[in-house]
Amino acid sequence: MSADATPVPVATRAPERQQQPLPFARASARRAGERVPFFDNAKYLAIVLVAAGHAWEPLREGSRAVTALYMLVYAFHMPVFIVLCGYFSRDWHASTERLARLVRGVAVPYVVFEVAYTLFVRWAGDGPDRPVSLLDPLYLTWFLAALFLWRLTSPLWRLLRWPLPFALAIAMLATLSPSIGNDLALQRVLQFLPYFVLGLLLRPEHFRLVRRRAVRVLALPVWAGALAVAYWAVPRMNYAWFFHSESAEALAAPAWYGPLMTLVTFGCSTVLVACFLAWVPGRRTWCTVLGAGTLYGFLLHGFVAQGAKYLGWYDPAWIRRPLGEITVTLVAAAVMTALCTPAVQRVFGWVAHSRRAYALPGREHGFGHNR
Template sequence: MSQHAVTALARGRPAPPSPAPSQQRDAFFDNAKYVAIVLVAVGHAWEPLRDGSRAVSAAYMLVYAFHMPAFIIISGYFSRGFDGRPERLKRLVTGLIVPYVGFETAYTLFTRWTDQEPDRPISLLDPLYLTWFLAALFLWRLTTPLWQRVRLPLPLALGVAMLATLSPTIGNDLDLQRALQFLPYFVLGLSLRPEHFRLVRRRAVRIAAVPAFAGAFAVAYWAVPRMTGGWFYHRDSAQELGAPPWYGVVMTPVLFVCSLALVACFLSWVPGRRMWCTVLGTGTLYGYLLHGFVAQGAKYGGWYDPAWIHRPPGAIVVTLVAGAVVTLLCTPPVRRALRWVVEPQMRWLFRREEAAPDRERRAARA
């Protein structure tokens, strides 16, 4: 018992309730986010190597089948508490809208500088490169209270995603096509509970994940010359991918099931104890938003021009460098240096909220 409580009891007053213990972060989720962001960076680093290697293309397709779904499911899981309260809305502004504006502008200027699109205007409605995720997460979180109150939210979200593949006229505003097609993964994350993650971390699942990933790689290797990887980007309608409209209705649930199985296998391998990389999992947004400048700069700087880069040793070096770069970008020193743009406080922007007793007293006087 605390000294304050003992003193209260000695004076004949009931002891005040003990403060609730602070909630500690679950190392499992931080580890999972770190590994997922490394896969995101590695996938972008592999893009220039795909034309010369069927194996790299297969690995690229396999990674894209589950790395963003895993990231979005975890994002949905941690969005369960969003209820539209003032503090939540402030965090929505400072954690998503402000970084979106800043990095959308920065990526547009960087794209102009590298002569990829020298005349591209700065448009906050047309997300460039990596910024689509911030726009999508903003929309998903705003609709969280709705998904938590409807019946059968996951089938409804799948229906929305299937309808999106039928609509090539949705346009590029806020990358809405991609937000709608990835929506089921976010809604699934909202529906999950801690016991669901414990199920996929069992030893039997870890063992089954080995042949599952091997089989998935074999299927991807077979599919490389027969299927476009655009289905895994979820940013185009079926017609834009050169397929009949009904393909999207079929492919959406099929890809969802396949991606979900791979996500389960991926999570089964994620360690649950604190490791050297656990602290890096708290800074994955920094790694996500910053590594794009390195990936785009590498193409502009001719880093992929040497012939040896397109051979197996080169692919290994590219993979290791990409992993090292995104790891560095998730470290605490980088976070401290760039917190003003990725996680700004911006207290000056918001009105100070009155405490509940103060509001009641003012209402009584009125």
């Protein structure tokens, strides 16, 4: 991932040729604590798409265009995060120190926000008798549970000769198993697993390849084609396949659909992830600093998204017209941007972040710091 995208080559010379810096060099080759702007930019842009997708949920009914955009975004926005989490888990090992950091950076926020969301649901009247259960993730907390489990297993995937086919086989089998319950969002853990393993297999040169000009140009017709296919598929396909949260049986599909759709969605999502990363700025921009606060935006915006529905903000008729849909999108992006700011990071840093946290937005977590 370079490019304006690729950084300007350094003017130092080697014996007969110039040397170009590696924009995705390992941390040992970079200054201690230095963040890579590309990854923070990617996190911020992806988290804004998460907010937009949640804002579009109440607008899907009666709008084929909104539903098509919703399907397109859901095809790749979580895979982007999961692939990057895998990439930064390549060297993770189960030492006492790292396990402690994983607990502080992922498990603690999971517990705090699971309790907070449960109390919120009770207040909103959506589940007044719902007990606090750490085994049944609410709303967005499923991702923290999944990240905890994925990272624990990351050393095992390095022992396999063909880890990605093995992970795909597990995901395919999960779609055949309706008996897999909601405990720790296990269906999602297993069905999204191939994206995490893909990230484990990536190297800096793969990002440089994606950032080539030819790939960026090719990404434009791919995006146009993907949007056209999504618009065509709205009345013909159940977009819940991209949620990776149910078995084939639960989606009222024949059992053989599950493994097939696992491969189809993995292929589509991987291509869209590459196209997305191809256009993420590689230089420092106004939004780079916000990339460090994506965990805050991710966890906190759920209260806003759910509260907007409970409080009737979608009730006015104009909200479901083009101007209203655009307004909702812009408001969602603005709210998410505000929730990623350093001010919010300071207020909620006691729970969602520590200097050595392994959660979504920290320096040494699965996303921001190029270790």
